[in-house]
Amino acid sequence: MAIQRREFVAGIGAGAVALTAGCAQLGGDGEADDDRPDVVGETLTLTTTTSTYDTGLLDAIHPDFEELYGVEVDPVAQGTGAALESARNGDSDVVMVHARGLEDEFMRNGYGVNRRDLMFNDFVIVGPEGDPAGIDGMGSATEALTAIAETGATFVSRGDNSGTHTKELNLWEAAGTEPGGDWYQETGSGMGEALNVANQQGAYTLSDRGTFLSRRADTDLVILVQGPIKDGPEILANPYGVMAVNPAIHDNANYDLAMAYIGWLTSPDAQDAIADHERNGEQLFYPEAISENPDFQQYVPEGWNSDSSGE
Amino acid sequence: MLLELLGYPLAAVFDLPFRDGYVWSIIYVSLYVSLTAVALSTLVSVPVAIVMGFSAFPGRQFVKSVINTGMGFPSVVVGLAVLFLVSNQGPLGSLELIFTKEAMIISQFVLATPPITAISLAAITGVNDRVRDAAHVLGGTRLDVALVVLKEARYGIATAILAGFGRAISEVGSVLIVGGNITGADGISKTRTLTTAIQLEARQGKYETAMVLGAILLALVLVINAVVVRLGDQGVR
Numbered sequence: 001m002a003i004q005r006r007e008f009v010a011g012i013g014a015g016a017v018a019l020t021a022g023c024a025q026l027g028g029d030g031e032a033d034d035d036r037p038d039v040v041g042e043t044l045t046l047t048t049t050t051s052t053y054d055t056g057l058l059d060a061i062h063p064d065f066e067e068l069y070g071v072e073v074d075p076v077a078q079g080t081g082a083a084l085e086s087a088r089n090g091d092s093d094v095v096m097v098h099a100r101g102l103e104d105e106f107m108r109n110g111y112g113v114n115r116r117d118l119m120f121n122d123f124v125i126v127g128p129e130g131d132p133a134g135i136d137g138m139g140s141a142t143e144a145l146t147a148i149a150e151t152g153a154t155f156v157s158r159g160d161n162s163g164t165h166t167k168e169l170n171l172w173e174a175a176g177t178e179p180g181g182d183w184y185q186e187t188g189s190g191m192g193e194a195l196n197v198a199n200q201q202g203a204y205t206l207s208d209r210g211t212f213l214s215r216r217a218d219t220d221l222v223i224l225v226q227g228p229i230k231d232g233p234e235i236l237a238n239p240y241g242v243m244a245v246n247p248a249i250h251d252n253a254n255y256d257l258a259m260a261y262i263g264w265l266t267s268p269d270a271q272d273a274i275a276d277h278e279r280n281g282e283q284l285f286y287p288e289a290i291s292e293n294p295d296f297q298q299y300v301p302e303g304w305n306s307d308s309s310g311e
Numbered sequence: 312m313l314l315e316l317l318g319y320p321l322a323a324v325f326d327l328p329f330r331d332g333y334v335w336s337i338i339y340v341s342l343y344v345s346l347t348a349v350a351l352s353t354l355v356s357v358p359v360a361i362v363m364g365f366s367a368f369p370g371r372q373f374v375k376s377v378i379n380t381g382m383g384f385p386s387v388v389v390g391l392a393v394l395f396l397v398s399n400q401g402p403l404g405s406l407e408l409i410f411t412k413e414a415m416i417i418s419q420f421v422l423a424t425p426p427i428t429a430i431s432l433a434a435i436t437g438v439n440d441r442v443r444d445a446a447h448v449l450g451g452t453r454l455d456v457a458l459v460v461l462k463e464a465r466y467g468i469a470t471a472i473l474a475g476f477g478r479a480i481s482e483v484g485s486v487l488i489v490g491g492n493i494t495g496a497d498g499i500s501k502t503r504t505l506t507t508a509i510q511l512e513a514r515q516g517k518y519e520t521a522m523v524l525g526a527i528l529l530a531l532v533l534v535i536n537a538v539v540v541r542l543g544d545q546g547v548r
Contacts, residue, residue, distance in 0.1 A: 076491035252404075
């Protein structure tokens with residue numbers, strides 16, 4: 001996989017390294033020198049979802065960050081539930097996941113700090129071209145799922161407490177249908193594997209658009225219900241967030257580097273790099289950390305009202 | 312050079328993403344972790360097998376049943392136990408071993424020790440009693456007898472070590488849990504082994520790469536087995 005480095009980033013990188021590593025050269029008062037966080041040579045452990053890794057996004061953007069700060073990022077692709085659990089146990093420094101409800105809970109319990117919206121794509125319902133449940137063009141995710149359940153057409157569920165799985169359960173709930181029976185199969189695996197299984201069985205599944213696009217070349221499945229990126233229902237939106245592990249709870253967490261990483265991810269350069277990442281000629285992720293019209297809702301927990309202050 | 316012969320023509324044919332050093336680093340991590348784990352296992356297992364083979368002590372039967380149970384440990388369960396051990400919340404949390412090669416070595420050590428011990432013990436107890444008697448008759452001390460028996464059992468012990476290595480290098484469950492399957496952005500593996508790489512490539516639908524990695528792993532295991540068989544033949548003589 002060719003990694004395109006940008007020369008101007010390298011230029012900035014050289015400057016930044018000189019700044020962070022060469023504090024002493026500034027000749028300020030000695031006290032300040034010692035207080036500056038020096039992250040050069042350190043390692044950042046990132047736990048994340050399978051979708052950010054399997055789409056090649058992280059491999060595409062991390063070299064710039066590593067070069068800029070003179071550090072190393074260790075990405076562990078686990079799925080949202082497991083990624084948050086690792087962070088809860090203090091086994092990672094920063095998390096990048098996509099299940100707002102789980103993220104809010106993580107923040108509310110004090111394990112995470114400084115959450116930022118990072119980027120979004122959307123979910124799509126994919127299935128065999130034959131479309132036995134006749135959901136093509138329905139334009140409603142919940143109606144489509146209801147139709148699948150009523151037809152008894154095979155549906156593959158991730159079943160792994162990931163962001164996609166969480167979204168799928170929310171959709172069943174919204175549809176008022178309890179999934180179960182022979183037609184509902186939980187693979188307990190990553191998105192790629194779930195797509196493999198669905199492809200083999202000619203089944204329906206819910207996928208994030210990014211992973212599906214990066215796998216489209218070797219699958220017979222087609223998108224039957226679009227998400228909001230292609231004017232589908234808003235319920236299929238798939239926002240990604242990034243959070244630092246709270247150093248007050250886990251003093252081993254590399255907080256300075258985690259914040260440097262979040263700062264960099266939400267910088268114009270990294271946001272551009274995210275937008276530029278393509279698979280099979282299609283953009284997979286849409287950056288949303290920087291906007292002229294700031295989305296204040298990103299700072300507000302999902303479904304928050306002033307009465308539910310969590311006390 | 313096996314890889315050059317195998318990897319590059321295949322890379323040319325299948326247009327595989329054999330990034331510079333990617334495959335080499337995976338092989339290196341696999342071998343480093345498994346060889347280290349098996350070396351440590353051997354240091355523990357063989358002395359234990361010798362003690363159990365040459366002396367009767369209270370609880371010997373219990374130790375034997377523990378070892379036999381250990382032979383059947385599922386690797387994911389071992390991975391889970393090691394995760395609890397080395398996680399930041401666990402007793403060894405302060406060492407920060409989670410998602411490192413060291414954690415993987417601990418897992419594979421636990422997995423490889425029972426078979427090495429059991430097979431070594433079988434080799435030692437399997438040495439013909441007439442050999443022991445002859446050594447005694449010739450006026451050997453207990454130590455002499457033990458040395459003679461060990462010399463006779465050496466092929467069996469070698470077989471045991473290689474069997475432990477086979478178990479270590481081909482397991483996927485525990486190293487995935489405690490190692491995290493990490494490769495840096497430069498494409499150099501940190502905790503990605505051949506088995507976890509195959510799992511990842513298959514997940515991403517890159518079946519050709521997965522198959523090539525599988526072939527490399529198979530080749531390594533076949534070489535090991537060939538060595539085992541040869542040693543076994545010599546042992547029988």
